[in-house]
Amino acid sequence: DTAVSQTPKYLVTQMGNDKSIKCEQNLGHDTMYWYKQDSKKFLKIMFSYNNKELIINETVPNRFSPKSPDKAHLNLHINSLELGDSAVYFCASSLTGGRGYEQYFGPGTRLTVT
Amino acid sequence: QKEVEQDPGPLSVPEGAIVSLNCTYSNSAFQYFMWYRQYSRKGPELLMYTYSSGNKEDGRFTAQVDKSSKYISLFIRDSQPSDSATYLCAMSAGAGGTSYGKLTFGQGTILTVHP
Numbered sequence: 266d267t268a269v270s271q272t273p274k275y276l277v278t279q280m281g282n283d284k285s286i287k288c289e290q291n292l293g294h295d296t297m298y299w300y301k302q303d304s305k306k307f308l309k310i311m312f313s314y315n316n317k318e319l320i321i322n323e324t325v326p327n328r329f330s331p332k333s334p335d336k337a338h339l340n341l342h343i344n345s346l347e348l349g350d351s352a353v354y355f356c357a358s359s360l361t362g363g364r365g366y367e368q369y370f371g372p373g374t375r376l377t378v379t
Numbered sequence: 380q381k382e383v384e385q386d387p388g389p390l391s392v393p394e395g396a397i398v399s400l401n402c403t404y405s406n407s408a409f410q411y412f413m414w415y416r417q418y419s420r421k422g423p424e425l426l427m428y429t430y431s432s433g434n435k436e437d438g439r440f441t442a443q444v445d446k447s448s449k450y451i452s453l454f455i456r457d458s459q460p461s462d463s464a465t466y467l468c469a470m471s472a473g474a475g476g477t478s479y480g481k482l483t484f485g486q487g488t489i490l491t492v493h494p
Binding site: 307308357 | 387413420421423424428465467469471473480482483486487489
């Protein structure tokens with residue numbers, strides 16, 4: 266039973282390309298997040314959606330565009346990929362009602378830009 | 380200066396040792412304090428959470444929060460090789476609006492427990 270799943274698990278691409286990462290959760294949560302973890306393991310929030318509405322939008326280049334078609338899905342599209350975009354991207358989900366700290370993370374998508 | 384500071388280690392201890400992991404923070408608005416555990420090539424998983432100051436115990440794990448010092452700790456008793464992972468502290472101001480669910484993480488401490 267996969268709680269939070271991401272596809273693809275690995276993504277190797279060249280600079281300048283456009284790519285998408287998909288996330289799905291079957292926990293019945295209504296809030297979903299994208300995080301970026303750099304090579305030093307530093308995990309930083311990028312976006313969050315609650316019931317398809319954008320809630321958190323950190324200082325992220327506008328080459329990154331999240332989309333939430335419904336409560337269970339959150340995608341991340343990245344345009345014009347740069348070397349510095351290489352990282353592990355994690356999707357997470359949680360419930361509202363005071364449980365936002367209890368986030369369930371997916372397995373991550375390891376993006377390598379060459 | 381980062382909002383949350385955590386010594387990345389690495390920390391290596393023998394099996395059975397007591398492990399102490401710590402974080403300091405600068406944002407006095409933080410009210411929720413969490414510890415996440417991340418095994419290699421996996422996503423983080425919530426280990427413990429504490430609201431405001433105080434202690435919380437769960438089996439071999441004890442979380443402490445001292446808001447006056449802006450300092451939180453995680454203690455692992457009788458450490459096991461299966462505890463080998465990266466431990467991330469995380470904090471949140473809670474409430475609603477644009478702060479809801481916004482976790483600020485420390486860099487993580489890499490822990491190895493050897494048999």
